[in-house]
Amino acid sequence: MSACSSSPSTNLNDAMNLIVLTESNAPNAVEGSFKFKIKASGVKRGEVFLNTELDYRDRRSITVTIAPNIASALLEKYGATPETFFCE
Numbered sequence: 364m365s366a367c368s369s370s371p372s373t374n375l376n377d378a379m380n381l382i383v384l385t386e387s388n389a390p391n392a393v394e395g396s397f398k399f400k401i402k403a404s405g406v407k408r409g410e411v412f413l414n415t416e417l418d419y420r421d422r423r424s425i426t427v428t429i430a431p432n433i434a435s436a437l438l439e440k441y442g443a444t445p446e447t448f449f450c451e
Contacts, residue, residue: 378415378425399425404446409434411445 378399385393403414409431416424429437429445437445 379423381425382423401427401449404450406446413445413449 381393381397399415401413401415403417403419405412405414405419411429411434412419413427413429414424415426418424419426434445437443437448441448
């Protein structure tokens with residue numbers, strides 16, 4: 364994930380702060396680097412979904428999608444599926 368803030372005091376490692384920033388910046392992109400705890404994951408048609416909340420529909424949740432070819436590369440390189448590698 365990437366994002367940056369126009370306000371240096373914003374904690375962008377907080378999912379809600381990032382969500383508010385992207386809403387206020389829409390339709391423009393927000394760029395930068397973020398670190399979030401992954402609380403849940405799922406796989407559908409080979410795509411891996413990593414979520415910052417247990418319920419992906421939660422307004423506070425950010426979902427990262429990993430394409431099947433990237434998921435395979437992660438498995439090959441690190442010996443773990445993305446959902447195992449990134450989830451605590």
